[in-house]
Amino acid sequence: MLITDRPDWKLRLKIDDCALPEKLKEVKIIRETYNDKGELTNESTYQFFMTKKELISLSSAMLLG
Numbered sequence: 001m002l003i004t005d006r007p008d009w010k011l012r013l014k015i016d017d018c019a020l021p022e023k024l025k026e027v028k029i030i031r032e033t034y035n036d037k038g039e040l041t042n043e044s045t046y047q048f049f050m051t052k053k054e055l056i057s058l059s060s061a062m063l064l065g
Contacts, residue, residue, distance in 0.1 A: 009033045015055075024049045 004011040010032045018024040029046040050058070 007034065007038070008036075018049065023051055025052065025055060027055070 001013045002010065003013055010030075012028075012030040012032075014028040014030065016026045016028075018026055027048045027050055029048075031044045031046075032040055033042045035041050
């Protein structure tokens with residue numbers, strides 16, 4: 001899912017099911033920066049493993065906070 005798409009940077013969110021333990025989700029937040037030519041200059045990935053309950057708590061905190 002593309003969250004922010006600007007000429008100089010992008011922010012993406014990717015959520016996948018984990019094989020084991022089955023109740024976990026792999027959550028990746030990917031930040032990309034680009035130069036004035038549109039070339040990728042830097043990429044940072046933040047990876048978390050969370051349960052559905054934790055994801056709901058996180059999203060609630062983001063929306064209500």
